[in-house]
Amino acid sequence: MIIRCLVACQLLLAGLLLTPAPAAEAATVTLDGVSVRLRDGTRQVVTVNRTSGTYARVTLFRKKATGWTRVIQSPGRIGYGGLVVGTERRQGTGTTPLGTYRLLYTFGTHARASSWDLRHRTIRAGDYWVQDNRSRYYNRYRNKANGGFRWRLPSSDYNSSERLRDYPKQYEYSFVTSFNYAAQVRNRGSGIFLHVNGSGATAGCVSAQRWFIRSLMSRLEPGMVPLIAIGR
Structure with missing residues (x-):
């Protein structure tokens, strides 16, 4: 009897080990026609769907118990150079990178409001976004007083950095994306933001x-791992 029980238990255990694990949540989802590569915990996504030329439809979605729901939507603009695969983008081409990216933090002309949950920086004199390919701070927010980049280069220079105070309308409210942020691949481009509309197409950012x-x-909360997904 004992031997039979042992054999039965072994067979049962083997069956459990061979049983496939439940399928994990899909790594991608399509929202407003845009393919989104989800991150663990993502419940907020901003989609950018190009409608024609440099025009786009920008939409905030939120995941609820019933699924993904559209929250708000706005007309928007993309780069004057159109869309390009992110890994093929080159600095100075005016192209907007396709793909899904994190929305890391915000910056702008206003001090942080109590209702803003993402980390925020208020623009002050001497603040730049570094586009100097020789700098260790490439694709980073940096004040010229801290050095480390050639902030004196004229705007006509390929390696000139962007003085943030020069764009008070667009950068009144702005989100930093994770495009080329971690790897900092030189010449791929920097400063791909989600910001307020200007007078026309952007230099590669998304505006609304x-x-x-x-x-x-x-609305955006770090605990919901917000993303921006840019598609065609």
């Missing part, structure tokens, strides 16, 4: 109406 970007400042 002021009310929309301002609303995102209060």
Whole structure:
């Protein structure tokens, strides 16, 4: 009897080990026609769907118990050079990178409001976004007083950095994306933001109406791992 029980238990255990594990949540989802590569815990996604030329539809989605739900939507713009695969992008081409990226933190002309949950920096004199390919701070927010990049280069120079105070309208409210942020691949491009609309196409960023970007400042939460997904 004991031997039979042992054999039965061994067979049962073998069966359990061979049983496939439950399927994990899909790594991708399509929202407003845009393919989104999800991260663990993502429940907020901003999609960018090009409609024609340099125009796009920018939409905030949130995942609820019933699935993904559209929250707010705005007309938007992309780069004057159109769209390009992220890994093929080159600095100075005015192209917007396709793909899914984290929304890391915000910056702008206003001090941080109590309703903003993402980390925030208020633009002050001497603040730049570094586009100097020789700098260790490439694709980083940096003040010229701290050095480490050639901030004196004229705007016509390929390696000139972007003085943030020069764009008070666009950068009133702005989100930093993770495009080329961790790896810092030189000449791929830097400063791909989600910001307020200017007068036309961007130099590679995504822009949307002021009310929309301002609303995102209060809606996006780090615990929901917000993403931006740029598609065609």
